[in-house]
Amino acid sequence: MKIKMLAAASALALLSAPAVAQDKAVKIGFITTLSGPQAIIGNDMKNSVELALDHLGRKMGGLPVEVIYEDDSFKPDVGKQKSEKLVQQDKVNFVSGYIWSNVLLASLKSVTDDGDTILVGANAGPSQIAGELCNKNFFTTSWQNDQTTMAMGEKLNKAGVKKVYLMAPNYAAGKDMLAGVRRSYKGEVMGEDLTKWPDQLDFSAELAKIQAAKPDAVFVFYPGAAGVQFLTQYSQAGLKGKIPLYTAFTIDATTLPQQKDLALGVLGAQTWVNDLPNDANKKFVADFKKKHGTYPSFYGQQSYDAIMLINSAVVGLKGDLSNKDKIRAELKKANFTSTRGPFKFNTNNFPIQNVYIQETVKDSDGNLTLKTVETIMTDFKDPYHEKCPMK
Secondary structure (H helix, E strand, C coil): CHHHHHHHHHHHHHHHHHHHHHHCCEEEEEEECCCCCCHHHHHHHHHHHHHHHHHCCCEECCEEEEEEEEECCCCHHHHHHHHHHHHHHCCCCEEEECCCHHHHHHHHHHHHCCCCCEEEECCCCCHHHHCCCCCCCEEECCCCHHHHHHHHHHHHHHCCCCEEEEEEECCHHHHHHHHHHHHHCCCEEEEEEEECCCCCCCCHHHHHHHHHHCCCEEEECCCCHHHHHHHHHHHHCCCCCCCCEEEECCCCCCCHHHHHHHHECCEEEECCCCCCCCHHHHHHHHHHHHHHCCCCCHHHHHHHHHHHHHHHHHHHCCCCCCCHHHHHHHHHHCCCCECCECCEECCCCCEEEEEEEEEEEECCCCCEEEEEEEEEEEEECCCCHHHCCCC
16 A cells, blocks of 8 residues: 555656646746836837847746736836735746836835845936945846936036036936936036926926026936927927037937937937947847837847846856845856946946947938947946945
């Protein structure tokens, strides 16, 4: 009888073994905006994640990859709820994505506090997470908000701008962006407006103030649909061509189809431009265009790199994700070929990176795109890493 019971148990184990093996996969939750006007950004990110998976053969370290996409609906409370679902219900190994700084700030603890889930950001870069709220379970393939606009402040100095007017939406990222300009700009800030977010898309009152102030230049940060509206109204107010406009995250591949020729000649600051001459970037841009018929945006590039960073850790550990300290150590190495070129993390797990000045141009086929004008910052560290207790 005992022999028969052992045989039956052995047979049952063998029958169940394939099912267990099939269930083993790298699970990634991806939070972005997939509804409403800002869904164009979220879909660009999703498309880039899918392209990265295609390039990897949809496996990491020999394991299949499952990506669960969640829509934050452009709302911090929804983003927090979806983050909690991914961690508690779906039991993902990694959470990635996050367009908006206020959504990321609301969701951070929900992802990282359990100690078992690692967050790999793909866009938002609030100053708090780079500084006092830095977290061993948080990495990002994007930037810290101030980095890009500090570079633009240097560009304003270099261009001889003596007086500037600043505008941004009134939320975490907008405040950081303007703080970045003020940190490096040496001239006079004649005025500064923080407009209502996300509801305000009429900037007529602020544009009238700019006309009255007569600055040498205007700097704005308005991502997505707000950037389309601002550029349109800036031109309608007669300011385009009269007062130079400088931007960050206002003109990109997702907004150019609506901004059209209004974007020509407007300079922006960015940590990635689609014409960066490295092989990984050339392949990413070419394959994205072939698959989707458009240029990818920086949102997509950062999402693509986030998947490649996660893959580097899984491959480095040969698919064994049981030891979180080892996962963090592998992520810290950044042992992947970034579409930006050489990539390394600072002590706060934000990138040390170049920042470029970009300009809207038309390519050989007459399509609007962005080109690199100059490298304005090299191996640039964000200003908040000194406040991070991780060393």
